[in-house]
Amino acid sequence: MYRQMTVYFMSGTGNSFRAASWLAEEARARGVSARVIPLDSARPAGEIGRDKNELVGIVTPTHGFIAPWTVLKFAFFLPRRPGVPAFALATQGCMKFGPFFIPGLSASATFIIALLLALRGFSVRGVFSLDMPVNWIALHSGLKPRNAEAIVARARPRLAAFAARILAGRPCWWTAGNVFTFLLGIPLLPISLLYLVMGRFFLAKIFFANPKCTGCGICARNCPIGAIVMRGKKNPRPFWTYKCESCMRCMGFCPEKAVEAGHSWAALLTYITMLPFAFYFFKWLGNQVPGVASLDNPLGRNLLQLIYTYLSLFLSYYLFFVLIRIPLVNKLFTYTTLTHLYRRYHEPGTQLKDIAPGPRPANP
Numbered sequence: 001m002y003r004q005m006t007v008y009f010m011s012g013t014g015n016s017f018r019a020a021s022w023l024a025e026e027a028r029a030r031g032v033s034a035r036v037i038p039l040d041s042a043r044p045a046g047e048i049g050r051d052k053n054e055l056v057g058i059v060t061p062t063h064g065f066i067a068p069w070t071v072l073k074f075a076f077f078l079p080r081r082p083g084v085p086a087f088a089l090a091t092q093g094c095m096k097f098g099p100f101f102i103p104g105l106s107a108s109a110t111f112i113i114a115l116l117l118a119l120r121g122f123s124v125r126g127v128f129s130l131d132m133p134v135n136w137i138a139l140h141s142g143l144k145p146r147n148a149e150a151i152v153a154r155a156r157p158r159l160a161a162f163a164a165r166i167l168a169g170r171p172c173w174w175t176a177g178n179v180f181t182f183l184l185g186i187p188l189l190p191i192s193l194l195y196l197v198m199g200r201f202f203l204a205k206i207f208f209a210n211p212k213c214t215g216c217g218i219c220a221r222n223c224p225i226g227a228i229v230m231r232g233k234k235n236p237r238p239f240w241t242y243k244c245e246s247c248m249r250c251m252g253f254c255p256e257k258a259v260e261a262g263h264s265w266a267a268l269l270t271y272i273t274m275l276p277f278a279f280y281f282f283k284w285l286g287n288q289v290p291g292v293a294s295l296d297n298p299l300g301r302n303l304l305q306l307i308y309t310y311l312s313l314f315l316s317y318y319l320f321f322v323l324i325r326i327p328l329v330n331k332l333f334t335y336t337t338l339t340h341l342y343r344r345y346h347e348p349g350t351q352l353k354d355i356a357p358g359p360r361p362a363n364p
Contacts, residue, residue, distance in 0.1 A: 001169040002055045002085070004033045008042050009059040010071050010224060012247025014350025015091040015132035018152070019159060020059040023089070026163035027055075039070060040224050040357045045079045055166070056086040056122065058113055061247065062093065062129075064195030065107035065188045068245045070225055072196075075116035082121035087166055088113035089127070093134030094155075096147040101154065103131050107185035108192055110178075126172030128162045129181050130155055135345050137251050138206070138261035141338075142345030149348050201310070202273075204244035205317040206266045207251075208324050209237050210334040213258035219250035222356050232325070239321055249355070251339070252346040264336035265320060273312050278304040 005027045011017035017038075024034035032055075037047065048056055060071040067075075067090065090113075092104025110127035117124050132155055133148040134140070142148070165172050172178075185192075204227070215236040220228040227243035228250060230236040238250070238259070251259045278301040323329045334340055346352075 001053075001167060002027075002032050003051065003053040005035075005055040005057065005167075006047055007034065007036050007057040007059060008039055008044070008074070009036065010039045010061065010068060010074075010247075011059075011350075011355050012061060012224065012245075012249040013135045013252040013345055014347030014355060015135060016059045016061050017350055017355045018347050019089060019091055019130050019132065019155075020057075022156060022159045023057060023059070023163050026160055027167060030167055032167060038224065038355065038357070039074050040226075042074070044074075048079060048081055048084065050081055050084065052083050052085065052123075054084060055125075056081075056084060056117075057089060058086075058117070059089045059091070060109060060113065062090050062104065062106040062109045063245065063247075064192055064199055065105060065109070065185065066192035066195065067109040067113055068247070069196055069200060070245055072112065072116065075113050075120075078117070078120045078122075080121045083123050084121070085125050085169075086117045086122035087125050087127065087172070088117065089162070090129050091132040092129050093136065094131035094151050095134050096143065096151055101131070101151065104129070104134065105184060105188075106181055107188045109185075111182060111185060125166055125169075126162075127178060128159075128172060129177060130159055130162075133345065133347070135248055135252070136246075137248050137342055137345050138203070138246060138339060141342040142252075144343070145348065148345065152348060200245065201242055201313055202266075202269070203246045204240050204242055205269065205313055205320075206262050207238075207240045207244070208260055208262055208265070208320070208330075208333065209258050210260050210340065211258075211327065211330055212256040213237060214256060216255075218352075219254060219259060222249060222253065222352055224249060224355070224357060226357075231321070235325070237321075237325065240317075248345075252344055253352045254344075257344055260334060260337050260339045262333050262337050263339070265333055269313070269316055269320075272316050273309045275308075275312075276305070277308040277312075278302070 007020045009020040020036045027034035060067040088110040090106035090109040092106040095102040106129040114124045231239045
């Protein structure tokens with residue numbers, strides 16, 4: 001049915017990379033040339049032709065019941081390719097308790113990517129959500145290795161079934177799994193949009209390096225978004241910028257387990273950013289300057305509070321980054337975050353070199 005398949009992926013801990021690799025293996029087993037390209041080295045204008053015998057896929061993790069902003073932006077700016085077949089696949093966090101598998105929920109992730117592909121002229125052939133080990137290790141401990149391996153082993157044949165259908169030219173839309181995902185994705189969409197707007201900025205500002213950090217820069221060099229920079233000449237430490245997607249690669253692959261998500265710092269940062277600054281400001285201003293009561297309205301308060309929230313996030317993290325370099329302060333935050341006790345995770349068969357930023361040769 002197809003001559004070539006090009007699969008683009010974004011992956012933090014290797015789940016989406018593994019899914020993309022499996023897709024390529026299934027294609028090659030059917031005599032279809034396949035290549036797997038990470039978003040950080042993608043050049044779609046030159047890689048995607050106009051041949052309808054070429055299949056294009058986007059594989060994404062699920063963040064906040066939606067695809068990460070980086071993936072959405074990539075799909076939005078794809079070159080127009082009218083009629084070229086395409087599909088979207090999302091990996092979703094699955095858990096395992098004893099013999100029971102608790103499925104993840106990609107919600108709107110695949111459907112929004114499918115919509116963006118359609119707007120670029122692609123002929124979208126289907127969507128699919130694949131259970132892979134849950135990996136938000138900033139929030140919870142990584143799964144036990146045997147549970148993670150069981151989930152991965154369970155995922156492979158499910159991915160193979162989807163690949164067989166898509167590669168045979170058959171659409172894959174209204175399966176039971178897709179219907180369930182779509183129906184739950186609609187009420188969860190406001191949460192997803194809030195995550196894109198606020199979650200990214202807040203979550204990017206809770207990471208820090210504990211005393212085990214050697215300043216090696218592995219996290220900065222291998223961040224798929226380029227969101228980490230090393231700061232400090234004598235004792236460099238990672239600094240997380242607003243580009244961070246919370247993909248967990250830095251936590252999952254740090255050889256010293258030095259990357260922490262500061263839970264105590266997150267609580268303090270929440271308190272700082274949620275202070276009703278606008279209320280107190282207008283109250284103070286009204287006492288100082290008579291006649292400005294007209295400025296104290298819902299629109300003015302909300303605008304001022306939004307400005308305060310972003311400025312406080314920005315300035316607080318700079319101060320935190322300075323203070324965290326003091327050994328006593330660092331230990332205080334290190335030993336008051338649960339990530340210091342958590343098991344780290346990355347996909348069992350994936351090494352950092354497999355998903356490191358940089359060009360990938362086309363696979364025959």
